[in-house]
Amino acid sequence: MKRRDLFAASLAAGIAGATRRRGWAATPEASAALGRTALHGTIPHLVPIRAHADxxxxxxxxxRPFxxxxPRMDVERVAGKTVVHNYGHGGSGWSLSWGAAHIAVGHAAATLERRVAVIGCGIIGLTSALTALRxxxxVTIYTRDLxxxxxxxxxxxxxxxxxxxALxxxxxxEFAKTWEQMARYSWQTYRDYLGLPGNPIDFRDNYTLSDTPPDAADHAPTPTDPAKGNFATTGAPQSSAEFAEYASRISDIIPAPELLAGADNPFPVGYARRxxxxxxxxxxxxxxLLEEFHQAGGRIVIREFHSPADLADLPERVxxxxxxxxxxxxxxxxxxxPIRGQTSWLPPQPDAPYALEYKGAAMISKSDGVxxxxxxMYGLGxxxxxGNSFEHPDRAEAEKAIGIIEDLFTRFQPRNG
Ligand SMILES: Cc1cc2nc3c(=O)[nH]c(=O)nc-3n(C[C@H](O)[C@H](O)[C@H](O)COP(=O)(O)OP(=O)(O)OC[C@H]3O[C@@H](n4cnc5c(N)ncnc54)[C@H](O)[C@@H]3O)c2cc1C
Structure with a gap:
């Protein structure tokens, strides 16, 4: 969740919060700003999340490869091969994978070569390999890890x-257009994986919660400190405002939020949307995905490359x-x-299939864990x-995030029904 989205939601929720205390429904302005107000009584019974550090x-x-x-998606000739790059998808690799694969395979197919090597078996390599098979x-995947x-x-x-x-x-x-193409293609492809046994792809109601109403500063552009400069002057991003936001380009296909007003807000906070x-x-x-790849005749070779010259001995020319x-x-x-990020995993809670965001912590209850x-959590947006490449777990950070969710649920009163 982007901070600015949260504030936009808070604007509407703030209006609703003020009216709710008087027992009113959300105002039309609030609903319009956010999407719409949830139909009264449509919030399901929510089982509390058992969030404890132990x-x-x-x-x-x-x-995040930022x-x-x-992302790098150009084509170059190296070591006698046509190399189609598909890396650098930041915090969006899962989401954009199918769209990025579609573009990369388009470049590969244009060579008219039948045999293709894919290097890497992360989500980008695997979806590229499957798209090429289709x-x-x-296709042969060469990779250090599965x-x-x-x-x-x-x-x-x-x-x-x-x-x-991106920045x-x-x-x-031009990249904004490419992003839109990737996002639309991916979203459409993911629909093919909904409703399957084991729910590989699923949906959760995500509750965005806040205690405080917004103030005018929340709706101004993100403040920047001129003394810090920016990417152009320092070679590194210096503020949230430099990061690209493209979500509005696909708002026609992405479900809009609903404002949870009055009795429809089940959480012990003033402002909520779903x-x-x-x-x-x-x-x-x-x-x-791995099963589909093997069934379609794909091969995997475990191999580590050390320099681009290593490509020379591959049998594939693309x-x-x-x-x-x-x-x-x-x-x-x-x-x-590098943009470091850490997730903690608690035992699965299939009786509580929802997600939420509160005070800079996110919780998603998934089939493979919470x-x-x-x-x-530190207001950095x-x-x-x-710039942080420290790839070791930070237990204190994990406990802080879990503590935020735990505190919320110590104040939560589950409803009957
Ligand atoms: C905390 C966090 C949360 C995130 N959440 C989301 C999210 O909710 N949604 C989303 O869309 N994205 C999210 N992302 C981003 C997403 O995880 C990445 O964009 C994505 O995983 C990148 O995938 P990849 O396949 O390019 O790279 P990787 O997963 O790193 O895969 C690289 C592959 O290349 C192989 N390889 C590398 N070097 C060599 C070599 N020299 N020789 C042989 N093989 C090699 C590796 O073994 C591996 O198989 C998140 C990232 C972080 C850090």
């Missing part, structure tokens, strides 16, 4: 297509290069900036984790 079963750390200009190509051991499965795992995907200035207007959120159940989805953040070393792409992530 329930932690895993802490995962991931580095490039200021957006296009009738003969999906369950990649950085991909250390993500949060929800639809976040413009999360730290507005550095990416330029939005359906697409989620990825890593276990079920990962297994399904390579789709999907190494994620590792491109910083193995392809020497120093434009990649995921809790502190995405903005999009700058949280930028």
């Amino acid at each position: 329930q932690i079963m895993d802490i995962k750390v991931c580095l 490039r200021p200009a957006g 296009a009738g190509l003969d 999906l369950p051991h990649t950085r991909s499965v250390r993500a949060n795992g929800s639809w976040t297509p413009d999360s730290r995907i 507005t200035q550095q990416a330029g207007p 939005t359906p959120l697409m989620i990825y159940n890593f276990g079920a989805y990962g297994h399904l 390579v789709i290069n999907c190494p994620g953040y590792a491109a910083r070393d193995w392809w020497n792409d120093k434009s990649l900036i 995921m809790i992530q502190g995405y903005d 999009e700058m949280d984790g930028v």
